[in-house]
Amino acid sequence: MVKGLATDLNKVARAIAGIMLVLAVAICINGFEPGPAWAQQGVDSAEVPLGNPTGGTVPGEVMGSSSDSDFWRAVRGGSAGNISIPDQNAATLVQSEGEAWRSFRNGPLTLYASWALLGMIVLLGIFYAIRGRIKIAHGRSGQTITRFAAVERFGHWMLASSFVVLALTGLNILYGRYTLKHVIGNEAFAFVTQVGKYMHNYLAFAFMAGLVMIFVMWVRHNLPDKTDIKWILQGGGIFSSKLHPPAKKFNAGQKVIFWLTILGGISLSLSGWQLLFPYTTHFFGETFAKVNLVFGTDLPVALSVLQEQQLATLWHSIMSVFMICVIIAHIYIGSVGMEGAFDAMGSGEVDLNWAKEHHSLWVEEHMQDVHDRAPDKNAPQPAE
Ligand code: HEM
Known part of the structure; x- marks a missing residue:
């Protein structure tokens, strides 16, 4: 029985060695392939500059000419690769x-x-x-x-009212999660913040129009x-x-x-x-x-x-x-x-x-x- 077990282990060991040999040959023929994250982003690893210009060569070059750690160090340092998709931001994995x-x-x-x-x-x-x-x-x-005159007051109040709403909705974006959220609760805060965000986006144009109006009307007096x-x-x-x-x-x-x-x-x-x-x-x-x-x-x-x-x-x-x-x-x-x-x-x-x-x-x-x-x-x- 012991002899049978030894034979089985022998077969498993030989199978593993065989798989490793095939993998080693495949790696030697194809060179080092980047990890799945690079592959997903379509980045060409050959284009990624290494963080250490003098290093990066692995003794014996068993795994190709680039050291894994230098490769990822370059990625971590914000090096951008080449990508084939339109979103250029995707070329940088870690910013x-x-x-x-x-x-x-x-x-x-x-x-x-x-x-x-x-x-x-x-x-x-x-x-x-x-x-x-x-x-x-x-x-x-x-x-x-x-x-x-009425037109001056109109320009001032357009600027002022839009500014006040922009200020309040902007401060909510900056501080709301630390303050308002704890007062009115998660759901109400999410609603207020979303409505506030739309107001912030659109009222910006009223603010800019008011700014142009008061500039034109009052610059000569200032x-x-x-x-x-x-x-x-x-x-x-x-x-x-x-x-x-x-x-x-x-x-x-x-x-x-x-x-x-x-x-x-x-x-x-x-x-x-x-x-x-x-x-x-x-x-x-x-x-x-x-x-x-x-x-x-x-x-x-x-x-x-x-x-x-x-x-x-x-x-x-x-x-x-x-x-x-x-x-x-x-x-x-x-x-x-x-x-x-x-x-x-x-x-x-x-x-x-x-x-x-x-x-x-x-x-x-x-x-x-x-x-x-x-x-x-x-x-x-x-x-x-
Ligand atoms: C919301 C409350 C506000 C009140 C009660 C207010 C009140 C006034 C008043 C009374 C004047 C005329 C001063 C005078 O007769 O000489 C004035 C002028 C003016 N306001 Fe406002 N304002 C407000 C908001 C704003 C905002 C938000 C802005 C800009 C973002 C603004 C910009 C100006 C400028 C540039 C002048 C002319 C210069 C000056 O008088 O300081 N105002 N405002």
């Missing part, structure tokens, strides 16, 4: 920047952004506690003056001039209850808000466009090339389409949080922070005393204009 992107987005970005938002709210709270509501020093006069220097030197009279430095239609502080809105809005729009239409633009590579040219820096310009997308999401988030901080301050001063300010964008009519205190040069220009064209409906009107 390490993706991990760096994820850690930055879910780590420092969300953390510091939340500090920035909270910091701005606390600052405004402190400012309100110290300064209180900025009053009309001479009280309401009972006469009003037209500050913004060019810097010498009145701004005096306004800045007096700190906008922000801590004085009586003295407000002279200003034209927009003071230096408002000009800053205007240009931040325009430039920040353009930057948000372009990075948002890149996210709306993925893999169609190369804004970052092109911008980096220009920056290198002007400042002699060495920013990477040959960015893959995936890297472009990753940078777009990061930049879009950073810019949006920055803009939200700026606009929170703007909303504060345009509403609770200053008596009489909201009327300018509400009815379009502001009290004459408010106008004289905050925009004295504009009132003079306006009066002169009215005088030249008098009688005109834009002359100060008794308040109703």
